[in-house]
Amino acid sequence: VLAKLYICSVRVLFVSDSHIGFDTVRRARIARRRRGDDFLAMYRLALEPALKGEVDAVVHGGDVFDHPNVRAGDVDDAFRPLRAIAERGCPVFVVAGNHERSSFPFPLLARHPGIHLFTQPRTVAVRVAGLTLAVGAFAYQRRIREAFVPALQATALLQTTADVRLLVVHHCIEGAVVSNPSGDFRFRSAPDVIRRRDLPGGVAAVLSGHIHRHQVIPPHGGEASAPAVCYPGSVERTSLVERDETKGYMILELSPEAERGRLDGWSFHPLPARPMRLCRLHEVADVNSVVGDAIEAAPRDAVLHFRAHDALREHRSLKMAQLRGRAPASMNVTLSFESPRRDPSTGKASGRPASGQEAPTRRELRRAAFG
Numbered sequence: 001v002l003a004k005l006y007i008c009s010v011r012v013l014f015v016s017d018s019h020i021g022f023d024t025v026r027r028a029r030i031a032r033r034r035r036g037d038d039f040l041a042m043y044r045l046a047l048e049p050a051l052k053g054e055v056d057a058v059v060h061g062g063d064v065f066d067h068p069n070v071r072a073g074d075v076d077d078a079f080r081p082l083r084a085i086a087e088r089g090c091p092v093f094v095v096a097g098n099h100e101r102s103s104f105p106f107p108l109l110a111r112h113p114g115i116h117l118f119t120q121p122r123t124v125a126v127r128v129a130g131l132t133l134a135v136g137a138f139a140y141q142r143r144i145r146e147a148f149v150p151a152l153q154a155t156a157l158l159q160t161t162a163d164v165r166l167l168v169v170h171h172c173i174e175g176a177v178v179s180n181p182s183g184d185f186r187f188r189s190a191p192d193v194i195r196r197r198d199l200p201g202g203v204a205a206v207l208s209g210h211i212h213r214h215q216v217i218p219p220h221g222g223e224a225s226a227p228a229v230c231y232p233g234s235v236e237r238t239s240l241v242e243r244d245e246t247k248g249y250m251i252l253e254l255s256p257e258a259e260r261g262r263l264d265g266w267s268f269h270p271l272p273a274r275p276m277r278l279c280r281l282h283e284v285a286d287v288n289s290v291v292g293d294a295i296e297a298a299p300r301d302a303v304l305h306f307r308a309h310d311a312l313r314e315h316r317s318l319k320m321a322q323l324r325g326r327a328p329a330s331m332n333v334t335l336s337f338e339s340p341r342r343d344p345s346t347g348k349a350s351g352r353p354a355s356g357q358e359a360p361t362r363r364e365l366r367r368a369a370f371g
């Protein structure tokens with residue numbers, strides 16, 4: 001009776017896909033605003049509740065870094081707040097993602113008894129908030145579909161005695177949705193997708209990075225079958241398809257139940273990520289004024305991308321130096337060209353853009369359509 005009355009729970013801050021090292025350079029050839037600072041700023045904001053002692057543990061779902069060759073200074077920027085969090089007695093669990101190539105650069109910079117880096121499958125059990133929290137995890141690996149069950153077994157998570165068990169991965173899980181140029185895309189049966197029915201019942205929740213759009217796949221199938229899957233999403237926008245997504249991190253509330261624990265609730269905390277705008281220039285008559293209108297209409301701190309038809313490649317309004325000169329220094333301007341897609345049956349250009357499936361409508365073209 002006492003055990004039931006004495007309610008204890010554990011709060012876990014879950015952040016993922018911080019992509020530190022995105023658009024950072026040692027010596028810049030041209031002076032322009034670097035988006036790397038935005039990623040670091042959002043990452044630090046996400047970790048603030050842990051630095052203030054408002055949570056009991058921190059999980060990073062992978063892609064801490066944008067690429068495996070991140071310079072030591074950027075690695076230190078990423079690990080420094082984690083060391084500070086661990087130093088105040090809050091354990092930190094970090095799984096390696098695909099952008100790290102499933103390992104960590106300069107791992108000595110993360111050396112602290114309270115920081116647990118996961119590459120090979122394993123389980124780490126810690127004592128927090130009067131409870132035993134067991135975290136089982138393994139790095140991103142290709143063709144996970146057939147490798148998932150053996151990898152889960154290799155963690156020994158389900159054999160670990162704990163009050164709360166969490167499985168942490170960096171993968172696509174069946175049912176997860178991503179934004180795509182032609183709409184939403186739901187992962188189902190590809191070799192890189194974990195089957196929903198392979199997820200263990202013996203965990204409170206599955207925490208995953210990799211998908212940059214925040215979502216929670218609810219538990220289903222009754223008692224102890226498929227656990228909830230939590231994706232916090234990325235802390236900043238790495239790609240144009242993320243332009244309408246709200247960026248943020250999650251805080252999970254867990255309590256002990258039947259060795260695996262229970263996910264009592266979760267909250268999503270939005271981050272002030274940079275606004276992103278797309279301006280398509282396909283059959284536009286007056287490129288110069290459309291470019292000017294786009295710059296005028298975008299927020300001053302926007303990441304503004306011009307996507308132009310290949311035929312406009314030599315247009316003098318579409319030179320990078322020219323575009324950057326017209327936009328305020330607080331804006332990031334990028335540019336890409338698309339050639340018309342060829343119809344496979346006729347070999348003739350179909351007049352639609354080659355990359356993505358977004359064929360702009362007439363009306364969109366007239367308005368120089370903003371995404």
Ligand SMILES: [Mn+2]
Binds near residue numbers: 062
């Ligand atoms: Mn990522």
